[in-house]
Amino acid sequence: MDLQTIMIKLQEYWADRGCLIWQPYDVEKGAGTMNPATFLKSLGPEPWSVGYVEPSRRPADGRYGENPNRLYQHLQYQVIIKPAPADIQQQYLDSLAFLGLNPLEHDIRFVEDNWEAPTLGAWGLGWEIWLDGMEITQFTYFQQVGGFDVEQVPVELTYGLERIAMYLQDCDNVFDLIWTGTITYGEVFQRVEWEQSSYSFDYADRDLLFNLFNSYETEAKRLLELDLVYPAYDYVLKCSHTFNNLEARGAISVTERAAYIGRVRTLARFCAECYLKQREKAGYPLLAGGAL
Amino acid sequence: MTVCYNLLMEIGCEEIPSRFLPRAMGQLKTEAAALLADNRLGHGTIETWATPRRLVVLVSDLETKQTDLVEKVKGPPVDRAYDEAGQPTKALLGFIKNHGVSPDSLEQETVKDARYVVVQKETPGRMTEEILPELLPALIRKLSFPRPMYWQSKDVRFARPVRWLLALYHNQPVTFSFAGIQSDRFTYGHRFLAPGPFEIDSVNHYFRCLEENHVVVDQNRRRKLILDQLKEKALEMGGEALIDEDLLEEVTYLVEFPVAVDGSFDRSYLDLPQEVPITSMQNHQRYFPIVDRESGRLMPHFVGISNNRFHPNIRKGYAKVLQARLADGRFFYNEDCREPFESYVEKLKSVIFLESLGSVDQKRARLVELCGMLGKKMNLPDERIEKAKRTAHLCKADLVTSMVKEFPELQGVMGREYARLSGEAEEVALGIYEHYQPRFTGDAIPAIIEGALVSLADRIDTLAGCFAVGIQPTGSQDPYALRRQAQGAVAILLGFEMDLSLEDYIGSALETLSTTLEIDQEKRQQLEKSIYDFLIQRIRFVLRDRGIDHDVTEAVLAVPFRTTADLVKKAAVLEEYLKGPLLDDVITAYNRVANLARNAPGDSVDKNLFEDVSEKELFRSLKTAEENLKDLDDHAQALEQLQLLKQPVDNYFDNVMVMVEDKKLRENRLSLLAALKKSFNRVADFSKLPAP
Numbered sequence: 001m002d003l004q005t006i007m008i009k010l011q012e013y014w015a016d017r018g019c020l021i022w023q024p025y026d027v028e029k030g031a032g033t034m035n036p037a038t039f040l041k042s043l044g045p046e047p048w049s050v051g052y053v054e055p056s057r058r059p060a061d062g063r064y065g066e067n068p069n070r071l072y073q074h075l076q077y078q079v080i081i082k083p084a085p086a087d088i089q090q091q092y093l094d095s096l097a098f099l100g101l102n103p104l105e106h107d108i109r110f111v112e113d114n115w116e117a118p119t120l121g122a123w124g125l126g127w128e129i130w131l132d133g134m135e136i137t138q139f140t141y142f143q144q145v146g147g148f149d150v151e152q153v154p155v156e157l158t159y160g161l162e163r164i165a166m167y168l169q170d171c172d173n174v175f176d177l178i179w180t181g182t183i184t185y186g187e188v189f190q191r192v193e194w195e196q197s198s199y200s201f202d203y204a205d206r207d208l209l210f211n212l213f214n215s216y217e218t219e220a221k222r223l224l225e226l227d228l229v230y231p232a233y234d235y236v237l238k239c240s241h242t243f244n245n246l247e248a249r250g251a252i253s254v255t256e257r258a259a260y261i262g263r264v265r266t267l268a269r270f271c272a273e274c275y276l277k278q279r280e281k282a283g284y285p286l287l288a289g290g291a292l
Numbered sequence: 293m294t295v296c297y298n299l300l301m302e303i304g305c306e307e308i309p310s311r312f313l314p315r316a317m318g319q320l321k322t323e324a325a326a327l328l329a330d331n332r333l334g335h336g337t338i339e340t341w342a343t344p345r346r347l348v349v350l351v352s353d354l355e356t357k358q359t360d361l362v363e364k365v366k367g368p369p370v371d372r373a374y375d376e377a378g379q380p381t382k383a384l385l386g387f388i389k390n391h392g393v394s395p396d397s398l399e400q401e402t403v404k405d406a407r408y409v410v411v412q413k414e415t416p417g418r419m420t421e422e423i424l425p426e427l428l429p430a431l432i433r434k435l436s437f438p439r440p441m442y443w444q445s446k447d448v449r450f451a452r453p454v455r456w457l458l459a460l461y462h463n464q465p466v467t468f469s470f471a472g473i474q475s476d477r478f479t480y481g482h483r484f485l486a487p488g489p490f491e492i493d494s495v496n497h498y499f500r501c502l503e504e505n506h507v508v509v510d511q512n513r514r515r516k517l518i519l520d521q522l523k524e525k526a527l528e529m530g531g532e533a534l535i536d537e538d539l540l541e542e543v544t545y546l547v548e549f550p551v552a553v554d555g556s557f558d559r560s561y562l563d564l565p566q567e568v569p570i571t572s573m574q575n576h577q578r579y580f581p582i583v584d585r586e587s588g589r590l591m592p593h594f595v596g597i598s599n600n601r602f603h604p605n606i607r608k609g610y611a612k613v614l615q616a617r618l619a620d621g622r623f624f625y626n627e628d629c630r631e632p633f634e635s636y637v638e639k640l641k642s643v644i645f646l647e648s649l650g651s652v653d654q655k656r657a658r659l660v661e662l663c664g665m666l667g668k669k670m671n672l673p674d675e676r677i678e679k680a681k682r683t684a685h686l687c688k689a690d691l692v693t694s695m696v697k698e699f700p701e702l703q704g705v706m707g708r709e710y711a712r713l714s715g716e717a718e719e720v721a722l723g724i725y726e727h728y729q730p731r732f733t734g735d736a737i738p739a740i741i742e743g744a745l746v747s748l749a750d751r752i753d754t755l756a757g758c759f760a761v762g763i764q765p766t767g768s769q770d771p772y773a774l775r776r777q778a779q780g781a782v783a784i785l786l787g788f789e790m791d792l793s794l795e796d797y798i799g800s801a802l803e804t805l806s807t808t809l810e811i812d813q814e815k816r817q818q819l820e821k822s823i824y825d826f827l828i829q830r831i832r833f834v835l836r837d838r839g840i841d842h843d844v845t846e847a848v849l850a851v852p853f854r855t856t857a858d859l860v861k862k863a864a865v866l867e868e869y870l871k872g873p874l875l876d877d878v879i880t881a882y883n884r885v886a887n888l889a890r891n892a893p894g895d896s897v898d899k900n901l902f903e904d905v906s907e908k909e910l911f912r913s914l915k916t917a918e919e920n921l922k923d924l925d926d927h928a929q930a931l932e933q934l935q936l937l938k939q940p941v942d943n944y945f946d947n948v949m950v951m952v953e954d955k956k957l958r959e960n961r962l963s964l965l966a967a968l969k970k971s972f973n974r975v976a977d978f979s980k981l982p983a984p
Contacts, residue, residue, distance in 0.1 A: 107609070133610045
């Protein structure tokens, strides 16, 4: 099964289970969790179900397109369902079966893994899903987001699309994956990987990035005072990505690291607080609709 | 005869982390026993079991009815219970009504000098089946987990979401609700092989039903199944499985239906240091490595424990993931080997050791200096000291290699390997590995002096540094594992019988620390004391562990001691002689002397003031003892020397009056006693030991 079909099938599967099919968010981010459709919508009492593909950038993980398993950017399929349904484990397993992974022919395991995103003030408990020894999904019941206890517990499923595709295609090198037809993952992304890795490790301008971080931070604060949560949150994401770039470039020492993470977390917390107030003021419209 | 039936409860969950389960089972058992006792319910054995998806408790022979409760209840004081006419007051009537007792059954009793109305109240025992619906949810609530979660409402927390509840008493369902789930007589089988639900009609059928549906509920049986299969698979591959107990336990609680799957990897990975593939297999994949039965060398095989029936996919997948990890490992290894090991030292500058304690490079520099100081204090040969300093210089360098960044559990191991490759002396390479030892209580201490010295230096540097910046363990809080660090240091001081006093050990560390941190005189003294006390606490722990009597410990710790090893030897000797005539004599003599010696102005004695022959005699004996004790490090012989003083001490007290009017004479006699006490105290403070 090619990569594209996997994405389409997951969209189809979760759409059939009542998920709204969202889209990747157009600001750089390290994980699908940072998409406002997860971060903000996980907060508050309103029900919410979405599924979407998210390209996730991790500058420090780049390997110039030379490592068969490591990428600057990888693709996640992200599902958020709030509140978590009682049969969510089964729903997840059925989604694997829908991709052709018959649970009777594999060793599928739920292995403890507690997820945490310190820049978002978010954490949860759950598992890594192992398919014959390989981690293919992160399965998390959120407990806190933006420093707030969740009111309704969302479940987050994060499928590692390249990993699953490599398994299904019996492929040892991510760049050999078939995306569709005769086009490989390498043809789409190998040059991108090389350029982005070069930028992150060798050419990123430290001074510029430090300045950008400060400007983004100031802007986020200013916007939050105007109660403009979404644009403010965009700048929080920019802060986070800039921090990741600085770290990959080796510009941040271990001591400074904690302070930078703290600064992003503070902003994320403000956004969460502001968003919660907005929804409360609006009277939680999704509660009444109940459509999702 | 009491009627009894079995009670069974199964808490069905989403996969509970394996590390929680052994403790949860213990708790389930203890709490069940406590709850039943509180509720006056007699029962037979209580057994518990656990798999990733269930916690099970079986109470055998649970009585069908609570025992009756007879208790005396105190009412109002008599003078307020009846009015002047002798009629019951409102207070008394209220009491009667509240307890539902008849006015005829009232009695009076004196409680603490006042008369009260009392009544014998009998509460008949309730039926067990009636109480269990309250008891079982209470029991579930009693279970606690290191990191519980909520999944519905915040007031219900458990390790992972609870999805079903089976509860049977006398083969009938006990109905209650917990976390929105209604208990019933249904269970579920293996997640894929036999999902269920299955109805359980009798407690006795529970295990059989689950066994038929591919769930081995009994952890001991699962463990045995795993071990048997491991043995068999290993044999087929011509080797034996390397079994790490912690891994075996973890795997036992990761599966409900263990099936061993064997696999192989490319032989070329055996060129890597053995620990690299072993870590990948054990720590990352939870596989059991296979080693050659004779040589113990790693073979290119492994066994993984699957939770499903065998399928070629599983074997292929297991091998593939391992292969990818090993490829990563080789990549890092080659990467690291491109530069000489020495070059990594430079990079330690960018790694923070602890916030205000500077970089790891600063720690490295302190360790080099400290090893030199400690080595000199112990009079070690220069050549060994130099090697230890080299070891200290390199011991943290592997922290910045790609391999250790990726596999932190290989710190020390990679250092050893890279040092060897770079042509360092074998003592240096081994010392780098050993300087982390002992890593936990009971772990081996370093085997060579280079490793031991660097380990000692590293531990005291961390300890002194943390204490200096105010990080000290309190109660259960010990984030930097300082107790373990100190315990390891004590183990090494003992194991190597290091000729080093604690004062020198601590003093040297504070001196080198002052290159990083400003420590003034006052702070230094205060640190010396608190670190000393901290180490002494660890020594007490060692002594207790070796079965040394508490009094003996206090007796030896009350006086100065030369080295830790010597102190422990001395304690062992005292322990041996405790309650024997030799030590009893010493204690008796000491107590006679020490009581009065307290009043002495000093310990210098003027022989010309002696009047009685017994005084001269005692003084002579003391001088002999002092002479003999001076260079004596055999503590049994020291005791014998002290025992020789008993007779002269007795004679002295029989013939001499110490507290005479004449001040000069009196003080001289007291001083003689003080001098004697001093000699005894070279060994111990014998007053801490039980007097014969």
